[in-house]
Amino acid sequence: MTNSVKAQEKKSWFGKVLTSIEVAGNRLPDPVTLFVIFCSAIILISWRASSSGISIIHPASGETVTVVNLMSREGMTRILTGFVSNFQSFPPLGLVLVVMIGAGVAEKSGLMQTAMKNSISKVPANLVTATIVLVGILANAAGDAGFIVLPPLAAVIFLSIGRHPVVGIFAAYAGVAGGFAANLMINMADILAASFTIPAAQVIDANYQGTPAMNWYFIMASTLFLVAAAVFVTERIIAPRFGAYEGVLEEATKAEISLQERKALKWAGASVLFLIIVLISLSVGENAFMKDPETGSILAASSPLMKGLVPIVTLIFLAPGLVYGKITGSIKNDKEAVTMMGDSMRDMGPYIILAFVASQFLAYFNWSNIGVIMSVKGAEFLKNAGFTGIGLIIGFIIFSSFINIFIGSASAKWAIMAPIFVPMFLLLGYNPALTQMAYRIGDSLTNPLSPLFPYFPILLAFARKYDKKAGIGTMIANMLPYSIVFAIVWTILLVIFMIFNIPLGPDAGIYYTM
Secondary structure, three states: OOHHHHHHHHOOHHHHHHHHHHHHHHHOOOHHHHHHHHHHHHHHHHHHHHHOOOEEEOOOOOOEEEOOOOOOHHHHHHHHHOHHHHHHOOHHHHHHHHHHHHHHHHHHOOHHHHHHHHHHHOOOHHHHHHHHHHHHHHHHHHOOHHHHHHHHHHHHHHHHOOOOHHHHHHHHHHHHHHOOOOOOOOOHHHHHHHHHHHHHHHOOOOOOOOOOOOOHHHHHHHHHHHHHHHHHHHHHHHHHHOOOOOOOOOHHHOOOOOHHHHHHHHHHHHHHHHHHHHHHHOOOOOOOOOOOOOOOOOOOOOOHHHHOHHHHHHHHHHHHHHHHHHHHOOOOOHHHHHHHHHHHHHHOHHHHHHHHHHHHHHHHHHHHOHHHHHHHHHHHHHHHHOOOHHHHHHHHHHHHHHHHHHOOOHHHHHHHHHHHHHHHHHHOOEOHHHHHHHHHHHHHHOOOOOOOOOOHHHHHHHHHOOOOOOOHHHHHHHHHHHHHHHHHHHHHHHHHHHHOOOOOEOOEOOEOOO
């Protein structure tokens, strides 16, 4: 941000708020450092709470639970000898890395980028905005590709139909960032969130079973409503703020797809269709392989289909990625395919470091019993205060939205919040799937607004290509309407699900009874 822009922003209260948020956010340590601090805090708190004799009665077992002092000889021995096992048993680590084997090939082979281009390149002008937002939401399954590829592509598409390119950039970013928790299919975000939610719920109820599909019905419904909401904001609020664009479309930036790429897309799609047919064939029949042998349900948490979602999602990314790469020449042999897998693992380096420190934090949190005690005490407080029901869930969405402004990593936040809020809300009778979905909504709503969100600077760079005066204030002012309308629509939708007790996903209702 230039000095002139900063000076202009500081003259208004809005500019002062933005500056305060930016300064406060920049002062926060890296998430890895935060977890190191939290680990130290848990050890100290366990010592103090243990000496104070704090305890609760476990609601499920009826046993007395006390705080375990991690600074004792036994506690320090467990910490020292548990570093490796904590990391090895960290639930999200293996899940995410396995999915990235397939998703990495799909992205690095060029499949994701070409698929996004193809999906909006020949759309009728009156459906361009809706299509861009929809592709943005679906692109969440492609990792970083949606943030990097779609906004500049949307700018070109808008410009080619005589509309201001910056409006296209904003619409695309709203879909990718603001609709991060929505989609039509189960993807890595669902798998990652569930990997924290399930063990957090099992702290209270060891028999709890959940799957990455626990929010599937709701995120599918969310996709349709968010597309409509984004079109409304774009056409009624954002577009009228911009006049006609007078720049020139550079030939090199036109969104064209070669005949070879189209052929590759066709066969990549055929490979996905083949996998779907195989999956359906394994799910049909009285003794179908994908059904739970005891209940006969295909959607039960214990069914092979639900338990096998991670390798299934991996294969659905991997197969078309390999087919596309082979036909286009981006993958010439098996060595290059393996190299792409290795590159995707290399890109996960920062996440692996984060997973290491997060695994230690979660282990200390569980060993000390602080999580159970906080959950029970918190649930008792909320019950006594009468703060339950819809108001509680809305409050949690707002809280998650606020935290997201300062900490951009969804997994880092949920790793901290899940062990507290999932058990707490479970004790109040709410399904962990509901708690997870409320968090994911809040986590998505302020993504487009936060200057600390990793892709925010990239959005600013895209916008400045067509508007040299664009600054942080420009970005937030134009993304704010999306966040507000998304918040209203998404919250109302969740409230409707709660009122009518509509399942959020397979075997995942609103309420939970132990």
